[in-house]
Amino acid sequence: MATDQPKSTSTPEQPAAFPPHFISGTVPPPPGYPPFFAYPPPAEGQQSDSNGAHAPPYPVMYPPGMFYAFPPPPQTSPASAPAVAPRPKRKQVKMACTNCATASKRCDEGRPCQRCRKYGTADTCVDGQRKERKKGVKRGPYKRKNKLHQTIDSAYGGGSGEASPEGSSEWPPQGTPPNATAAAIYAVAAGFPHEGYYPVFYPQPGVYPLPEGQPAPDGNAAPANGQPPPPVMPFYISGFPPFPYPPPPGAVFQFPPPGAVPPPAASAAQPAPANSTEAEQQPAEEKKDDEATCVNPAELSDTAGTHPSPVGGEEEGGSSEKRLTPAEGEVNNDDDHNGSETQD
DNA sequence: AGTCTCGGACTGTCAAAGTG
């Protein structure tokens, strides 16, 4: 998420692909419901890693009836765009040789560097002289960034001149989101103004699956496939109780419909977010996008590394970039002289 | 096709500003 991204490493054991925006906590579920599991919120002063995950992994207990929400990882490409392999983070040499620096080309630590050897300039392949940094540069007071805003800001495009919580009276910007992750951001922003704990509700056991075409209790028509209706803010943790542990594929997070009343167990403990109606005003297409952000808890439980793609699958490549860690972003680190020097 | 040029995105570093 987050903000760009604190360095971290991921291991194969690390649960991957936690979907965008809801890092939820375990709530003591009603009878017949499984424990809910997720990553805990980042420790104070820390940020989630680029997986959007925090160690240790689930299950973790949160305040009863609560889940922990934090902003989704930035998405590098619109959902509508074809999936694109995430670009690995660029790794620079400490000092490029004078030839490479002049040519603005990739250099390496060796002297002569590979490029100089390739072009026969090995004899002039020497380190340049690094200028001394300016000192005494006065700076204005710096503004501490709100973590959430910082995160969402980057998710919306990095903050440089783009819509952001700061410097804009309207946020999320009208007309957004243009893509699934942004929709998620929007949803979070609209319904959950801050990173933190929020109530979580369980649907009444037996509500789903619905017979084809039968309206859900909330009035939403059940799609022909009998699956639960599209998500609406805020959300239930839904599925087909009772749940085994880990939950079965098909168990999904689900936003309750407008006006839905949380079951007593949860609602008594925690009222629903007051401004959830904002999210309800999302255009239909945005809701569709939201679907792409639904969570399949089955994935969460899968520590073995065989994760089905989250809903939206491959097109979440943009997000997956963020699930990858910067460490592997360096995959192409310096031994990667194969791909990057193509034009030289 | 290979090489050169270069604008600008991106990265790493570090001093100033802020915090506890």
Added chain:
DNA sequence: ACTTTGACAGTCCGAGACTC
């Protein structure tokens, strides 16, 4: 003392121009 932030200094991607 330590952390956070912003900005400097540098790397190098990527696209177009040029040359053979």
